[in-house]
Every structure is written in structure tokens, then in C-alpha cells.
Amino acid sequence: MIAIALRTLRHRPGGFAATFLSAFLGASLLMAFASLLDTAAGADEASAESLGTTASVAGGWCLVIVVFAVTSTLSLAVRQRGEQFAVLRRAGATGPQLRRMIVGEAVAVAVLAAAVAVPVGLASGRVLLGLLKDTGQVAEGVGYAFGPVALAAGFGVTLVGAVIAGFATSRRTSRMGVKRERPRARRIAAGLFLGAAAGCAVLTATVMDGKGIDAMQTAGQAGIWGSIGLALLAPELLRLTGSGGQLASAVMPVTLFSGIATGTVYMQGIEDDAAAGQIRPDYARDIQTLNYVVVGMITVFVAIMLVNTLIAATVHRRREFAQLRLAGATRGQVTTMVAGEALRVTVTGILAGSAASLFTILPFGSARTGEIWPSATIAPYAVIAAIAVLLTATATLGTTRRSIRGPALLRA
Template structure:
């Protein structure tokens, strides 16, 4: 089955593009931040400079690692779900669950190794950029040169391989255990049912986020900027927890939105409502990066705004440590914005390309290309609103506790334009990507698309 996995990778490169891109970018991010530790050891950095490099490698790199592993698992799950009919066919001709599992894991392992190796050069460029930023802000002496060594390579290649194969194992177990008839039904309906393990992990992440929020309000109250250590990661845990619950969220959202969409959208609205109720699993995968993007970006931006306001209110100039923290926060924002935006675009393109046959059948049934585009536009609107709402909820786990600990206020500092800018970017990315991918997909004749 490993040979079949390699042949599958060669013949179906487009189907694996989303997973490969997630692994490629993820390994580059992990290695770039991990190389800060190589730099510290090679340059003999001590004192504040050594501490700064260590924080960049461990704290920011750790947050990035969490997001990357989650993104890789999400794209792997989407890839296997899109191949439900293929899995059912293999089972029907005699493939055993163990063989299917080896095939899926073999595909993931091959992708992970290739992505990690190709990610080395971008990681070195990103790492040099990070160190240059620290040089420019006088947080690390210019005499300390960049080093890319064993720590970065071990973290990037090792973690990416382990996380990809672990995600594949989890996904393969479920795909292999489902009977042939159930596989065919899932391929047709894509209901996106949640496993017990997924629910357990979602609850765990939300509980950790709540715990961080409580510690911020109680233990860290009056501790100044040190409260960022606990509040800064609460929105990340909350966003991942809510993203894990995305299938249940989208089932409820599509059920509530069906009525208004049918009433306001006419024939297009009726078509969109019917399609969304059948595709909650795929929509859950698409809404996940929106929740992560909005939750972490809003939470971190307003956290830094509150910290700046507290410093200004005290009439104090920013210390080197405060500048360091601010730099780290903006690095996190930049990393999250770039990675989540690419994952959002990546996921939507992969999900839309897979709908080629669906769009062809819909057009053969009488729908016009304009109605197909209108359906996708309505789906994008639902995804954006859902992602923004639950992303905002995730950001509250950071904003409110830190505001109470730092300023005795539940209202965050910073203007509303910051929030609107994040929302607008999420909407543009979602809408433009879905529209562009759909237009490209429906260029093929309906009959040809329906038969492929």
C-alpha cells in the first residue's frame, strides 16, 4: 500500500496541494523561529539578547507550532473526506482497513518529508528577517550573526513528520472503520459528524483558555505587562477549541440561515440553502481558518493597544522589555495573519475545486452560471459572519481578562477601526477566493464537469 500511496501522490497532485502547502509553510515557520535558538547558541548571546532570542524561539515558535499542527490536521481531514467515494471503492474490491490506513499514512509521510525539506530555504530567509528586525530594534547586538543549525532542522522536519503522520493516523482510523455503504453516504452528504475525541479536545482547549483567563484576572492582577504571559495565549486556545466545534456550529448556523436566505435570495437563495445543509462538513473546514484569523488577530491587537494605553496613563517611557513584548506581539500578528490568510485561501480553493462535478450537475439541472456564483457568494457570506462571530468570542478570552488585570476595565483600548479592518480583510479573502475559484471551476462545459 505504500507503493500505492506514492503513485497516488504522483497522479493526484492537485488533491494533495492543500495539505502540502500547509506542511510547507508550517515547516518554514517552525524552522524560522527555532533557528533563533541556533543563533543564540552559535553567537554566544547572553543577558537580554539571549533571553529575547530564546523567547522568539520558544514562546512565539510554540504558538506557531500549535497553529501549524492544527492546520495540517485540518487539511488532512479535508483531503480524506473528499476521497470518501475512493475509499469506499477500495473497500469494495477487498482493501482491508489496515491497508487503507497504511496508504493514507504513507501519503502524509511522503508529503511531510518533501514539504519540510523544501521549506528549509524559505525558513532561512524568514529567520534572517526576524534577526534583522531584532537588530533594527536594538534588542539583539548587530555582532550576533544568523545561524541555522540542528535545532531548526530537528524541530522543522521532526515535528512536521510526526504531526502529519499522527493526523493521518487519526483520520485513517475513522475512514477505515466506516463501512462501504456509510462511506458512500458520507461522500454524497458530507454531514461532517463530530467524533467523541474531537469534542473532548474542543472542550479541553476551551477549558485551558478559560483557565488562562481566570489566572490573568486573579493571580496576574496588578502585575503589569507580565499579565500578557497568560492572557496572550488564551485567545489561541479558545480559537482552536471553537474551530474544533466547527461542524456542530455550521450545522446549527445553516439551519438558522436557511429560512432568511431562501426568503431574500429567491431561486439562488433556495439553491444555496439546500447546498449548505448538505455540505456542513466542508463548510466547517472553510470556517476554521476564519475563526483562527479573527480570534487571534483581534485579541493580540487589542491586547497591545491596552498595554500601550496603560503605559501612557502611567506617564512612563517604554522600557526595552516593553519594546520587546510589543515586537513579539506584532510578530505573532504578522505570522497569524499571513499563515491564516494563506490557509483560508488554500482551504477554499481546495474545497471549491473538489466541487467541479457538483457544479456541473447543478448546471445540467437548470441552474445558470450566475446562480452558481450567487450560491457561492451566499455561502461565503455565511462563512464570513460565522467566522467573525466566533473569532470575536475567542478574542474575548484575551481582551477582557487583560483589560481587567491591567486597566480595571472590561472595555478594550484601541479604536473600532482596528476591528473593522480585521473583519474586512477576512471578508475580502473569503469572498474573493471563493468567487475566483468558482469562476475558474465553472469554465468547463457542464457535461464534461459532471462526468469527471
């Protein structure tokens, strides 16, 4: 089955593009932050401390998001191949054989993606070190190092994430013929993430109250855990709006994007207001710079994941679009239908992300200003929502238009 997996990758590269891109970008991010630990080994004590803080906090946040992104895109790829797995089962393939094939494909994609990501991670790490030097957090004489820690993080985490995702998604093929969802396991995972978010929020509002900028460490984690938890509940959230759960894979990245971006941007705004006119300790610059770098890099990663997932999900529906046209629907009607779905996806994802961001905003505002609902303008939120709408509409409608070109009979 491993040989079949490799031949499948060779003959169907397009089917693995979404998983490859998620793994590639994730490995690049992880290598960039992990390389700061390689650099810290040859730095002075003060510089090494700043490098270690940046690598551990930002790298930890990236780690969870990267594993989640690889798992979700691989799960989507497996669901889209239900007919192929059903044929293999009818031809005599056993459940363990299919699982080995799926895990083998995931590992092959992860290894290739991590290898291609090495130069990108190296260059990104240099940029991070330059930012830390420009703000005085790292001495100018510290030389950049890209070594075993960076490579172990990039290859190791990407491979482990791919194996976990492969095993998790392959379980759905154990009784193939019918695509089986396991809502109980997904809901339990969502509950665990939301519980972690609530725990970090409580810590921020209580233990970290009065601790100044240090409260960002737990507040930022709360928003990320909350975003992942609500993203896992996408099928249930869609049903509340009267939509089917088949759009859940598209809601997840919208939720992550809007939740992480909103929480981090408003957290930084609260911090800037709270510290206005005060003399802040030197390490405050470290955390502030770290915060802007993290939100920028992670938000870009999640935005690309959003577009990546939406394009993959829409391309898979080419046959559905062709059948609708053969049944009498016009291209305009198909596009209108998809536009309506994209609107529901965007609204659901933005609302879920907004709720997730409150795990960060409310406790951090309480800890830093004593106000449960801090004073802030709606402008940043409007910009984030507009970007989410733009990305969703561009990816979904643009792919749909390309998918319905030409005669419908050839695609049915």
C-alpha cells in the same frame, strides 16, 4: 500500500496541494523561530535570553497552529476521496492497509514540504534576527546560525503533525463506504482547548494582575486556544445559523484568522494605552516587538491557510456544480448559491473568532487597566472583518467561476 500511496502522490499532485502548502508554510515558520535557539548558542547572555524568549513563546504558539492547520487540511483531503477509498475496500483492501496508505501519503507530503521550506525558514530567521538587532534586544555582533534545532523543529514537528493527522483521518476509512464523522472526539478536543483558554484567561486576570506587560504571555495563549476550540465546533455553530455542517472546513480558518488577529491587535492597543507616558523596562520592548512579529507572521500564515482551504473545498465541488447546471441551474444561479454560502461561512467564522478574542481582550484589559471592557475603537475590528470577507469572497467565488467554465457534461 506504501507503493500505492507514492504512486497516488505522483499521479494526483493537485489533490495534495492544500496539505503541502500548509505543511510548507508551517515548517517555514517553525524553522525561522527555532533558528533563534541555534543563534542563541553563540550569543552573549543578554542576547541569548532575548532570543530564547522570542523562540519559545512565538514558536510555541506557531507549533499548535501549524499542527492544527496540517490536520484540518489533510482531513479535508481524505474526506474528498471517499469514493476512492470505497473502491479500494470493495477490491479487498483492509482498514489497516488504507491507514498505512493515508499515513504514508501524509508523511511523503510532509517530508517534501519541510525540505522545500528550509531556504524559506533560513531567510525568515535572518529577518527575525535583524528585527531583534534593530530594536536593541540582540547585540549587533551576534551571528546568525541555522542548525540542528531549526531543522529538528521544522522536520520533526511537521512529520509528527502529519502522522497524527494521518492516523486521525484514516480512522474514518476503517469502515469505508460511508464517511464517518466522530463528533464526540471533536467536541471533547474543543472542550479541552476552551478549558485551556479559560484557564489562561483566569490566570491573566488574577495571577498576572499588576504584572504589567508580562500578562501578554498568558493572554495571548488564551485567545489562540479559544480560537482553536471554537473552530473545532464549526459544524455546531453552522447548525445554529441554519446551515449544514458541510461548510465546517471553511469556517475553521475564518475563525482562526479573525480570533487570533482581533485578540492580538486589541491586546497590543490596550498595552500601548496603559503604558502611555510611563517609563517601561527594557524587556518590555522585547515583548512588544515579539507581539507585532508574531501577530504578523501568524496572521499571514492563517490567512493563507484560509484561502488554501476554501479553494480546496470549492474545487472539490466541481462535479456538484456541473450536476446543478445539468438539472437546469444557470451559472449565475450557481454563483449566487455559493455567494450565499460564503456569506454564512464568513459571518459564522467572524462571530466565532470575535468570541474567541474575548478570552484575550477582557482579562488582559482587566489586568492592565482595571477595566473589564477597555476603551477602544472599532476600526481595527472592522479592518480585520473586511479582510476576512475579502479573502473568503475572493477564494470562494473566484474558484467557483473557474469551476463552472465550459460544458457541464464534461465535469459531471
